[in-house]
Each structure stands twice: as C-alpha cells, then as structure tokens.
Amino acid sequence: MDIHILWAGVVCFSAVMYTIFDGFDLGVGILIPFVRDEEERDTMVESITPIWDGNETWLILMGVGLFGGFPRAYSVLLPALYIPLILMLLSLILRGVAMEFRFMSATRKTSWDAAFALGSVLAAFCQGMILGNLMEGLKLDKNFNHVNSTFGFINPFTILIGFSLIVSYALIGTTWLNLKTTGAIQYRFKRYARRIIVFLVPLFMVIFWGRFNWSVFAPLNGAYGIRSIFSVASVVWCVLSLVLMAGIYRSINARRERIPFFLNMLMTVVSALYIVSGFWPYIIPPDLTIFDAGSPAYGNTILLVSSFIVIPVILAYLIYSYTVFRGKVNARDYEPVLHDEDIALEPVRLNDHKDTLIRQLNLSWPLRIIISVAGILFFFAAIGCLGDGPALWSIGIFIMVFSFACLRYRH
Amino acid sequence: MNNFAEFLSRFQFGFTACYHIMFPALSIGLAWFLVLIHAMYLKTGKADYFRIYKFWTSIFALNFSVGVVTGIFMSFQFGLNWSKFSYAAGPVLGSIIGLEVMTAFFLEAGFLGIMLLGWNRVNKKVHFFATLMVALGTLISATWILGANSWLHTPAGYKVSNGQYFIVEWWHALFNPSFYFRYPHMLLASMFAASFFVAGISAWYLLKGRYTGFARTCFSIALVVITILIPVQLWVGDTLAARMSVFQPGKVQAMEGYWDDKPSAPYLLFINPDQKNERNKMQIGIPYLGSILVVHDPHGTVPGLKRTPRSERPNMAMTFYFFRIMFIIAIIMFFVAVTSVALRFTGKLFTTRWFLKLCMWMTPAGVIATMAGWITSETGRQPYVIFGLLRTAEASSSLSSFQVILSFGLFVIVYLVLLVSYILFVRKIVRKGPETIQETSKTEEHKKDNFISGLPETIKLSVK
Numbered sequence: 012m013d014i015h016i017l018w019a020g021v022v023c024f025s026a027v028m029y030t031i032f033d034g035f036d037l038g039v040g041i042l043i044p045f046v047r048d049e050e051e052r053d054t055m056v057e058s059i060t061p062i063w064d065g066n067e068t069w070l071i072l073m074g075v076g077l078f079g080g081f082p083r084a085y086s087v088l089l090p091a092l093y094i095p096l097i098l099m100l101l102s103l104i105l106r107g108v109a110m111e112f113r114f115m116s117a118t119r120k121t122s123w124d125a126a127f128a129l130g131s132v133l134a135a136f137c138q139g140m141i142l143g144n145l146m147e148g149l150k151l152d153k154n155f156n157h158v159n160s161t162f163g164f165i166n167p168f169t170i171l172i173g174f175s176l177i178v179s180y181a182l183i184g185t186t187w188l189n190l191k192t193t194g195a196i197q198y199r200f201k202r203y204a205r206r207i208i209v210f211l212v213p214l215f216m217v218i219f220w221g222r223f224n225w226s227v228f229a230p231l232n233g234a235y236g237i238r239s240i241f242s243v244a245s246v247v248w249c250v251l252s253l254v255l256m257a258g259i260y261r262s263i264n265a266r267r268e269r270i271p272f273f274l275n276m277l278m279t280v281v282s283a284l285y286i287v288s289g290f291w292p293y294i295i296p297p298d299l300t301i302f303d304a305g306s307p308a309y310g311n312t313i314l315l316v317s318s319f320i321v322i323p324v325i326l327a328y329l330i331y332s333y334t335v336f337r338g339k340v341n342a343r344d345y346e347p348v349l350h351d352e353d354i355a356l357e358p359v360r361l362n363d364h365k366d367t368l369i370r371q372l373n374l375s376w377p378l379r380i381i382i383s384v385a386g387i388l389f390f391f392a393a394i395g396c397l398g399d400g401p402a403l404w405s406i407g408i409f410i411m412v413f414s415f416a417c418l419r420y421r422h
Numbered sequence: 423m424n425n426f427a428e429f430l431s432r433f434q435f436g437f438t439a440c441y442h443i444m445f446p447a448l449s450i451g452l453a454w455f456l457v458l459i460h461a462m463y464l465k466t467g468k469a470d471y472f473r474i475y476k477f478w479t480s481i482f483a484l485n486f487s488v489g490v491v492t493g494i495f496m497s498f499q500f501g502l503n504w505s506k507f508s509y510a511a512g513p514v515l516g517s518i519i520g521l522e523v524m525t526a527f528f529l530e531a532g533f534l535g536i537m538l539l540g541w542n543r544v545n546k547k548v549h550f551f552a553t554l555m556v557a558l559g560t561l562i563s564a565t566w567i568l569g570a571n572s573w574l575h576t577p578a579g580y581k582v583s584n585g586q587y588f589i590v591e592w593w594h595a596l597f598n599p600s601f602y603f604r605y606p607h608m609l610l611a612s613m614f615a616a617s618f619f620v621a622g623i624s625a626w627y628l629l630k631g632r633y634t635g636f637a638r639t640c641f642s643i644a645l646v647v648i649t650i651l652i653p654v655q656l657w658v659g660d661t662l663a664a665r666m667s668v669f670q671p672g673k674v675q676a677m678e679g680y681w682d683d684k685p686s687a688p689y690l691l692f693i694n695p696d697q698k699n700e701r702n703k704m705q706i707g708i709p710y711l712g713s714i715l716v717v718h719d720p721h722g723t724v725p726g727l728k729r730t731p732r733s734e735r736p737n738m739a740m741t742f743y744f745f746r747i748m749f750i751i752a753i754i755m756f757f758v759a760v761t762s763v764a765l766r767f768t769g770k771l772f773t774t775r776w777f778l779k780l781c782m783w784m785t786p787a788g789v790i791a792t793m794a795g796w797i798t799s800e801t802g803r804q805p806y807v808i809f810g811l812l813r814t815a816e817a818s819s820s821l822s823s824f825q826v827i828l829s830f831g832l833f834v835i836v837y838l839v840l841l842v843s844y845i846l847f848v849r850k851i852v853r854k855g856p857e858t859i860q861e862t863s864k865t866e867e868h869k870k871d872n873f874i875s876g877l878p879e880t881i882k883l884s885v886k
Contacts, residue, residue: 061535064490068527074497075523078508079516082586086509089501090819096502097829100495101836107491108840111484115847161822313592314517318524325528332532335543347476347541
C-alpha cells in the first residue's frame with residue numbers, strides 16, 4: 012500500500028482518538044457551568060484527572076504526524092488558521108492547568124472553574140472552526156501559500172460547525188459522566204444527554220442538508236469528495252448516525268451504563284470517517300492532495316513502521332490505565348494512604364530533631380582534611396586545567412570516595 | 423513576511439520555549455528523585471519515605487501538568503510561526519519528535535495517572551513500576567528532543583532534495599556530533615534544577631524548625647546528588663564548549679566576549695559590546711582566568727568574534743551575559759557542594775544557618791541556569807536556525823504583525839498568570855508541609871490481638 016495513504020491513516024487515527032478521548036474530557040469542562048454544587052463539580056473533574064493527559068497526547072501525535080509525514084500541509088495549514096489554532100492551544104493550556112489548580116485553590120476555586128469551562132468551550136469551538144475551514148477548503152496560490160485574510164476563517168458555516176462540536180463534546184461528556192457518577196448527579200446527566208440529543212440531531216441534519224444545498228454552507232469551493240446527498244457514504248452516515256443517536260437516547264436509562272458511552276464513541280468514529288471520506292484524496296482541499304503534501308522520505312518510513320509497532324503497545328497500556336481507574340469516581344481513593352501490609356506503626360517523628368533516616372558521620376580529623384583537600388584539588392581538575400583524562404579520573408575517584416562515605420543510610 | 427512579525431515571532435518562540443523548559447527540567451529531576459524515594463520505601467518499608475514521596479508528588483503533579491500543556495504548544499509553533507522552516511526540516515524533526523511522542527509522551531501519560539492517583543488501586547510494586555515508567559518517559563523524551571535540537575546545531579546524516587531535508591542515516595542524524603555532550607549537559611542540568619529545588623525547600627523547613635526529620639532526609643539526598651554531579655557537570659560543560667568551538671566557533675567567541683584574539687586573556691565579567699563597530703566600549707575581567715578556562719593555559723589565546731564573518735555573527739551581548747549567568751550559578755553551586763561536604767563531615771550540615779539560608783535562596787538556581795544555558799545555546803547559533811544551512815530570517819511564516827502581536831500578547835498574559843499561580847500554589851503546598859497522614863495500618867501483633875479479641879481489623883491512627 013502506498014506510504015502516503017498509510018501515513019494519512021495514522022494521522023486520521025490519532026485525530027479520531029483525540030476527538031473521542033479529549034472529546035469527553037472537554038465535554039466535562041463544557042458541562043461544568045451547568046452544575047452549581049462544588050462537590051459535584053469536584054466529582055466531575057475527578058473523573059478525568061487520571062487520564063486527561065493521555066487524551067491530549069493524541070493531539071500532539073496528530074500535529075507531529077502532519078509535521079513529519081506531510082510537511083507541506085503542516086506548513087500551509089497552520090499559518091493559514093493562525094488565530095483559531097493559537098486560541099485553541101491557549102485554551103487547552105488554560106483548561107489543563109485550571110483543572111489541576113482548582114483542587115489546590117481554596118478561595119478562588121470558582122475562578123479556576125470558570126477558566127476550566129471557558130478553556131474547554133473555546134478549545135472545542137476553535138477545533139470546530141478549524142474543521143469547518145478544512146471542509147470548506149483553503150485556497151492556495153501556485154507556490155502553496157494560503158490566500159486567506161486574517162479573519163477569513165470566520166463565516167456562518169465554520170461558526171455552526173464550531174458550535175455543533177461544542178454540543179457533541181457535551182454529549183460525549185454526559186455519557187462519560189453517566190458512566191462515572193452515581194445518584195442525583197448521574198440522573199441529571201441522563202436528562203442532559205437526552206436534551207442534547209434532541210437538540211443535536213436536528214442540528215446535524217441542518218448541516219448535512221445545507222452542506223449540499225445551501226450556498227452559504229459551502230461558500231468557497233463547494234463540497235469535496237462526496238458531492239451528492241444520495242451518495243452511498245452520505246446515506247450510510249445519515250442512517251447510522253440516526254440509529255446511533257436513537258440508541259444513545261434509549262440506552263441512557265439502561266442499567267448497563269457503558270452502552271451509551273460506547274455508542275457515542277461509535278458515533279464519533281462514524282462521523283469522522285464520513286468527514287474524512289469527504290476529503291479524499293485531499294489533505295487541504297481544493298489544492299493539496301496527500302500525495303503532494305507527503306514527504307517521500309526515509310525518515311517517514313521509519314516513523315511509519317515504528318508507529319505500527321508502537322501504537323498497539325500504547326493502546327495496551329492506556330487500556331490498562333483505564334481499567335485501573337474503572338468504575339465510579341471515588342476521590343477519597345485517590346489520596347494515597349499507607350498500605351495495610353506496611354509495618355508502619357512506628358512513632359511518627361515529623362518534628363523530631365533526631366532524624367530517622369540519615370546517619371551523621373563522625374570522621375576523625377585527618378580524614379576530614381584529606382577529603383577536603385581532595386575536594387579542592389578536583390575543583391581545578393574538573394574545570395579542565397589538566398585536560399579531559401585526569402579530570403575524569405579525579406571526578407571518578409571523588410565520586411567513589413564520596414559515595415562510600417555518604418550514601419550509607421541506616422536501615 | 424514583514425520584519426516586525428518575524429522579530430516578534432522570535433521573541434514569542436524564545437518566551438514560550440524558556441517558559442516550557444523550566445517545567446520539564448524540574449520534572450525530569452523530580453521524577454528520578456521520586457523513583458529513588460519509592461525504591462527506598464519499597465526496600466525499608468518506612469513511613470517516612472512514604473511521606474516524602476507523597477509530599478513531592480503533589481508538587482510534581484502541578485509541575486508536570488504545566489509542562490505538558492505548554493509542551494503541546496511547542497509542537498505546533500514550528501508550523502504556526504516558522505512554516506518555511508517546518509516545510510524544510512519537517513521530515514527530519516517531525517520524524518524525531520513523532521518518535522518522541524509515541525515512545526515517551528504516551529508512556530508518561532499512561533502511567534502518570536497511576537503514579538499520582540492510583541496508590542490505592544494497584545499494589546506497591548506496580549505503583550513503583552508506574553513511577554519508574556514516568557521517569558523513564560521523561561528521560562526518553564529528553565533524549566529525542568535533545569537529538570532533534572542537536573541536529574539543528576550540527577546537522578548530520580541527511581540529504582537535501584526539493585529544498586527539504588531527509589534523514590538518510592538515522593544513527594548519524596540522531597546521535598549527531600554535538601548530541602554526545604549536549605544531552606548529558608541537559609540531563610545533569612535538570613538533576614540540578616530538581617536537587618536545588620528540593621534542597622531549598624528542605625532548607626526552609628530546617629530554618630523554621632518544622633518537619634525536621636522529613637527535611638533532613640530530603641536535604642541530605644539532594645546535596646549528595648549535587649555534590650556527586652557538579653564536577654561531572656563542570657567537565658561536561660567545559661568539554662561541550664570546547665567541542666562547540668569546532669562546530670560553531672561564532673557562538674564560543676561571543677560567549678567569551680572578545681572581538682580580537684587575545685593572548686593571556688582576562689575572564690570578562692562585564693562588557694558593553696558595540697556590535698556595529700566590533701568593539702567593547704567597556705570591559706572588566708579577572709586576569710588570566712579567561713585563558714585558563716577557555717584554552718586551559720594561562721598564556722593561551724582566546725579567539726575573538728572578528729574571526730567569524732560579519733554576516734554570521736550571533737548577538738554578543740545576549741550570548742555573553744546568559745552564558746555568564748549560567749557559569750556564575752555553576753560556580754556558586756560548586757561552592758555549595760564543597761561546603762556541604764565540609765559541613766557534613768563536621769556534623770553541622772543541618773544546623774549551619776547561613777548555609778541553609780544560602781540553599782534556600784538557591785531554590786530556583788538550577789532552573790535559572792538551565793534557562794540561561796538554553797538561551798546561550800540558541801542565540802549563539804543565530805543567524806541560523808539549522809546551523810550553516812537555513813537562516814532564521816528565511817524560515818518564518820507569512821503572517822501579519824497583527825496576528826503575532828495578538829498571539830504573543832495573549833501568551834504573555836496567560837503564561838504570567840499561570841506562573842504566578844504556580845509559584846503561589848507551590849508556596850501553599852510547602853507552607854502546609856508534608857501532611858499529617860491518616861494511617862490505616864496494623865502490625866503482626868495487632869493482627870493476632872484482633873483475631874483473638876474480635877476487635878475491628880484495622881486500627882486507625884490519626885496523627886497530628
């Protein structure tokens with residue numbers, strides 16, 4: 012198979028993984044303003060604290076995949092969408108840090124919550140704008156420079172896509188929280204999920220219909236790839252997404268809480284495949300195909316081969332990490348306490364002046380002098396007066412002497 | 423591309439990169455420190471090690487999260503502001519950083535949750551493994567990124583086609599000539615960043631007389647690490663400078679602050695360089711030390727910047743002063759190391775107040791030195807972005823000044839707010855101290871007693 016297609020596959024895979032996994036943790040941020048209670052907010056955020064870091068790594072992989080695999084696309088796309096990308100990255104920074112800081116803050120917790128929510132909403136919106144721009148296409152001149160103006164990325168279509176991405180993330184957020192919470196708050200998310208679906212399905216249908224029929228929605232260059240609403244891909248997507256949405260709507264109240272979440276993941280995959288199939292064979296429609304953008308490079312091959320080896324390993328330990336934190340959120344559980352089997356009933360000596368772990372050495376005076384002189388000598392040696400060899404030797408001898416003398420802890 | 427946008431892009435890159443490097447530098451060192459503590463805990467089973475682990479983990483968590491999110495931006499900035507560079511170097515850098523993401527970032531991310539929050543969900547050995555994997559991830563990450571950065575300094579193992587660079591020989595590209603010294607230099611720097619951080623905070627506890635048992639252990643370990651590694655670092659740094667004077671003579675000439683070749687040169691501490699007229703308006707130095715340090719001979723000749731053609735000279739003032747900052751901090755570090763040995767052998771390590779105060783003020787020293795070192799290294803390679811191949815001025819995107827002003831302004835605001843909050847939160851954690859932990863534990867005798875008398879199985883000990 013062609014190397015470009017395989018590599019595009021890797022980039023798409025990480026894009027889909029990102030939308031699924033960071034989707035629900037951005038969704039949690041988007042849902043934060045709808046929950047007033049401090050403890051409930053804590054529970055929501057605690058459901059994602061062990062894993063959000065890994066979720067964002069897919070975004071880096073996608074970016075770097077473009078950088079290494081399709082340098083042309085990377086160098087055209089990023090400056091063309093400079094402002095939405097910068098805003099997206101800044102909001103990701105803000106929300107990631109706010110998530111950690113809110114647990115530390117006693118007095119300004121609400122502000123950090125606001126930052127977390129704002130960052131999540133803005134990041135989702137900007138991602139939607141970027142996607143919308145890609146779907147519309149970016150006009151390039153013959154030197155592959157973009158011709159967009161500074162604010163050319165804003166138009167009704169991209170705004171609508173941005174908005175619908177916020178709502179979709181909120182939906183996957185609710186199905187995730189349905190999986191991770193219990194009681195009143197869980198019931199609430201079940202309700203939210205149903206409301207969001209009722210809102211989201213018409214929204215999707217409007218975009219779907221408008222994309223093929225309204226000039227406002229595909230203003231620049233028309234729809235790429237899939238040109239008809241009656242093409243196989245469109246029909247399949249439409250049917251599948253309706254079925255999946257109905258499935259989520261029905262199963263959200265079911266006892267098996269995993270089902271709506273998995274259906275939602277499936278929905279993301281199906282939609283992503285539909286959008287990607289609309290791109291084929293372009294990476295930035297209408298001028299740049301994946302074959303123009305690729306780097307026919309040796310480095311690329313190595314990276315490709317290793318990605319096919321390494322990504323399964325990554326998935327394996329990410330799955331392990333998710334299984335460690337499976338089940339309902341229990342924040343008390345996060346706080347480390349001593350394991351039972353430790354024989355730790357020793358008196359606690361936090362304020363004890365007699366240190367418990369360090370033994371002071373009492374060396375006789377000749378030894379002290381010898382070691383001090385050695386120390387001063389090796390200062391000169393180390394900064395190179397004697398050249399590399401002697402310097403290394405004296406460093407080595409000093410380390411040996413010092414390690415033997417000092418690294419003796421009383422057990 | 424207009425010049426102002428390019429000028430700002432440089433500062434934006436410098437600012438965000440400097441900001442970012444503080445956190446990974448601390449993370450690498452702290453991660454290995456935590457591995458050490460965890461290993462000690464596993465070996466001895468002492469609750470004190472657990473307490474130490476728990477305390478530093480909370481700071482590590484904050485630090486790591488800031489490092490991760492600011493790092494996301496770094497991987498996009500190449501394309502955003504330096505698109506011509508990213509087009510040319512993408513196949514090389516993208517491949518190396520791609521491998522970094524796959525082998526290091528995911529490893530860290532996958533096990534970080536278990537390390538920070540999974541203590542009660544996995545057994546101790548698995549938890550140790552998770553800590554080890556996070557630390558290993560930071561190490562692997564540093565390896566790739568230093569490989570990539572060193573490739574920009576001394577490109578090797580590549581070929582050019584169509585204006586793009588491709589890796590032909592991976593081994594040569596990654597383990598390029600300057601990598602061998604820049605990599606250990608950076609690793610050691612991050613060890614110092616973490617050690618001084620730990621030592622400084624412990625010194626504060628010792629000065630206040632709080633949690634002294636805890637503080638003594640941390641202080642002692644940190645100073646052992648510092649003392650063992652400082653001579654290695656001085657040697658590595660010295661050798662690195664010598665090697666770089668072969669690959670990038672301009673950088674080393676600018677670092678020393680001379681325009682003309684100077685025999686028996688003083689070691690300059692203060693200069694007022696005049697880049698246009700190729701002279702120093704003023705200079706102050708220590709006699710002969712310059713020659714001793716640079717060429718290892720009191721009468722040796724220190725090369726001047728005029729040897730480098732005018733169009734290829736880096737900015738002398740920046741290169742010189744940031745190098746001096748790093749060097750002077752290194753000397754103070756060395757003083758701390760030697761003094762700590764003397765104090766340790768006289769049994770006064772934990773009670774000498776002036777030394778504790780010095781260590782306290784040295785808390786950010788390692789981080790500052792690391793940053794200064796990076797600035798020296800990166801300004802010293804100007805005007806090139808890929809040394810000898812691609813000039814920075816030819817590498818930028820076509821952006822309007824407005825875009826860059828907007829992004830740079832936003833970054834400065836957000837990053838400063840985050841930095842201030844980060845420092846305040848670290849201060850808060852430190853003030854609160856290693857927590858008085860609720861311990862749920864039992865000994866063999868207690869088990870037996872409980873069994874016989876039918877008492878509840880666990881005894882809760884609330885320790886104030």
